[in-house]
Amino acid sequence: MNLLICARCDAYTDTPVVEADPPVLHCVECGHRRPFRRLPLFAVTGPSGTGKSTVGRLLTERLSDRYVVVEQDVLWVDGLRDPSHHHRLFRSTWLRMAAMIHQNGRPVVLCGTVVPPEFEPLPERALFSEIHYLSLMCDPEVLAARLRARPAWREWDEPRIAEMLEYAAWIRENAATMTPPMTLLDTTDASVEETAHAVQEWITSHTATP
Structure with missing residues (x-):
């Protein structure tokens, strides 16, 4: 495979x-x-704290008959944490894994932080018909509060939070001009269930019958 x-x-x-x-x-x-099988890949992405992992759990329940929902951070291990070239080894490993899963006939929904410039130039991109990107977003004050509320083992100190807020602002400013463009979904005032429903609708709207 x-x-x-x-x-x-x-x-x-x-x-x-x-x-x-x-x-x-x-x-x-x-x-x-x-x-x-050259299927589309669905990247449910966004800054840390916007709800990707939480929504992913609900998507697993709702989409398991048609898609395979996976969490990107499960492969964030020492051997793949190469800081050069936008973590190319980590990104390539995920594309290879997703393409192999696709041979079972179900598209992959990958939940984790990624932007088109980190996937699109890779050789493994040829294994997919398309990659669709949906970025969860929320207001800066809400995002900062969510990150501060995380458990200590996640190590979200103030400098790291400030860096994530800058990253979120960069995504909001550049999403529409990336290739392909990223769709933004604001989760500031939405419940987890409402966000999961919106993500599910986005996924199915881009999918032909498997």
Whole structure:
């Protein structure tokens, strides 16, 4: 199921070659062409504290018959915390994992902080028909209060909170001009259930029948 290994000659590549319509993986070593499922990926993203993980739990209950909902931070381990190139190793690992899950016929909903410039340039991007980005947002005062209320083990001190507020402002300013654009969803006054419903509607509105 590893799409980076040729099913015929066992050659490995970090840069998959994809021929579309219908989607086929082309091995440059032996010429083998292997059909695969090239599905859309749904990135439910946003600054820390906007509700991604909480909403993800509800999405798992509501979408489990059609999608696979996963939490990005589960792979945030020492071996993947490479600070260079927008954490490329971490991002590439997630795209490879999602593409492998897609071979079971269900699109992945990935809950975690990411923006298009961190996914779109990667070689693994070719394994997906599209990546849709929905960023949860909230007012700065509410976001700061949520982060301060987190348990001590999360280590949200004031400098780190200030950095996250700057990141949130950057997303709000640039979301519409990214490639592809990011959709913003304000969670300031919404309940968790209302936010989960809105995210569910966004996902299904971008999905053809699997």
